[in-house]
Amino acid sequence: MPLDVTRAEPHPHEARRRLEHARTSRLAQLRALDETERSSDDHLLSAQKAAMHRVLEEIEEAFTRVDDGTYGICVGCGKPVPAERLEILPYTRHCVVCQGRTA
Ligand SMILES: [Zn+2]
Numbered sequence: 393m394p395l396d397v398t399r400a401e402p403h404p405h406e407a408r409r410r411l412e413h414a415r416t417s418r419l420a421q422l423r424a425l426d427e428t429e430r431s432s433d434d435h436l437l438s439a440q441k442a443a444m445h446r447v448l449e450e451i452e453e454a455f456t457r458v459d460d461g462t463y464g465i466c467v468g469c470g471k472p473v474p475a476e477r478l479e480i481l482p483y484t485r486h487c488v489v490c491q492g493r494t495a
Pocket residue numbers: 466467468469470471486487488489490491
């Protein structure tokens with residue numbers, strides 16, 4: 393891991409803990425959606441599940457970034473993503489400004 397790169401907050405250990413928490417809660421939501429799907433044919437459910445799978449993919453990607461030391465750095469502008477934002481969205485790849493640009 394390169395040492396000359398500006399270390400982003402939070403600490404990798406804290407980042408992993410948050411990401412694990414985010415993954416656990418998404419997987420629980422996904423299981424709940426599966427249960428609901430069995431008793432109804434609401435087409436919104438598949439959209440919700442697809443969205444949930446996308447988030448889970450983002451969480452997996454975020455784990456990779458923790459390992460390579462780029463976690464918490466915006467892929468748009470290269471600046472650290474504010475800690476408050478990472479608390480709410482631990483798997484985000486963008487700061488608020490760049491998120492607004494890509495959304
Ligand atoms: Zn940015």
